[in-house]
Amino acid sequence: MNNRQAYFNYHIEDKYVAGIALMGTEVKSIRAGKLSFNDSFCLFDKGELWVRALFIASYSHGTSNNHIEVHDRKLLLNKRELNKLQTRMKEKGYTIIPLKVFFNEKNLVKVEIGLGRGKKLHDKRETIKSRDVEKEIKRYLK
Incomplete structure (x- = not known):
């Protein structure tokens, strides 16, 4: 599952x-595709990286032990990567955004996060123009 809004709203520099x-x-809900990135972002708390506002719908066949749909979830990174991200976050304008949630070859859930700067309005307009031009070219070539 991809976070398409992140690429529209931010210039992603590192992943x-x-x-x-x-x-x-x-995990079962993610396998069923019940995930939403609406307004989700990452933040540091006591040296740990957390993802906030990531919506994972409750599992339909779950019991009373079903999970809470929206709560903070801890991201697992190396200490070196955490330190690098934390120093970049202190610079003005940077934020960490979840870009994609996927299963790796060992069937573990992984999150691709991106360090990005917010786009200005004119940058967003340029993105829309280039997307429209690509659509026209594809339509013309068919």
Whole structure:
């Protein structure tokens, strides 16, 4: 599952792949595609990286032990990567955004996060123009 809005709203400069601490029913919901990135972002708390506002719908066949849909989830990165991200975050204008959630070859849930700067309005307009031009070219070539 990709976060398409992130690429529209931010210039992504660096990408990292992180593990994420989840409960069993959250993994089952992600497998079913019940995930939403609406307004989700990452933040540091006591030297740890957390993803906030990531919506994972409750599992339909879950019991009373079903998970809470929106809560902070810990991202698992090396200490060196965390330190690098934390120093870049102190610079003005940078933010960390979850870009993609996927399963790796060992069937573990991974999150691709990106360090990005917010786009200005004119940059967003340029993105829309270039996308429209590409659509026209594809339509013309068919």
